[in-house]
Amino acid sequence: MKTPWSYHPGKSVIHRAPALLKLALCPLVVLFPYPSERVMAAALAFTALLVAAAALAAGIRPWHLLRGIRGLAITLCAIMLLRTASGQDLKTGILFCALVVVSFALGALLFATSTMTELCGGLGKIELFLRAPFGRKRPRVSLAVALMLSFIPRFFTLWEDASLACEGRGKKAGFGRTKLLLALAVERLMHNAADTALALENRGYL
Numbered sequence: 001m002k003t004p005w006s007y008h009p010g011k012s013v014i015h016r017a018p019a020l021l022k023l024a025l026c027p028l029v030v031l032f033p034y035p036s037e038r039v040m041a042a043a044l045a046f047t048a049l050l051v052a053a054a055a056l057a058a059g060i061r062p063w064h065l066l067r068g069i070r071g072l073a074i075t076l077c078a079i080m081l082l083r084t085a086s087g088q089d090l091k092t093g094i095l096f097c098a099l100v101v102v103s104f105a106l107g108a109l110l111f112a113t114s115t116m117t118e119l120c121g122g123l124g125k126i127e128l129f130l131r132a133p134f135g136r137k138r139p140r141v142s143l144a145v146a147l148m149l150s151f152i153p154r155f156f157t158l159w160e161d162a163s164l165a166c167e168g169r170g171k172k173a174g175f176g177r178t179k180l181l182l183a184l185a186v187e188r189l190m191h192n193a194a195d196t197a198l199a200l201e202n203r204g205y206l
Contacts, residue, residue, distance in 0.1 A: 008058065008112040
């Protein structure tokens with residue numbers, strides 16, 4: 001994985017697994033109604049082990065799934081401090097942070113072992129299944145969702161490119177550089193979004 005959430009080519013069982021199956025399993029981590037905090041902690045630990053094992057099976061080092069999480073980790077630490085200062089339960093905050101980290105790694109694994117074409121096809125099958133009772137035979141929403149998801153790895157790629165450019169120009173790491181990188185990445189992402197919209201319009205999707 002050269003950049004966070006980028007595709008890692010391979011022919012492993014995880015790569016060959018249907019994208020529909022992987023898409024269906026991912027939301028269970030976030031949306032599953034855990035009956036208690038103890039069960040939630042055990043389930044998250046078990047899920048983390050499964051994600052690590054799946055990453056190894058796909059030829060990916062498990063810790064590489066957490067690339068790009070630094071900004072999110074800083075935000076989670078700030079949330080934890082605010083929760084503790086306001087007198088809220090520390091255990092609940094830790095479990096929430098663990099849920100976010102595991103979900104991040106699971107999403108990274110999904111994008112590392114599935115191409116956007118496979119993800120779009122899986123989303124299309126889900127949409128057709130949900131819309132079958134209404135007689136709809138063409139997926140439309142799935143394309144929009146797939147495009148939205150594709151901007152996640154693209155953002156990391158643009159961030160890495162901007163970071164390398166800053167390093168090449170002697171810009172030292174720090175808060176000022178982070179603000180600059182964020183502005184550059186968002187600007188380039190908006191240009192890419194405009195180009196994507198134009199391409200879709202030329203192909204009759206809009």
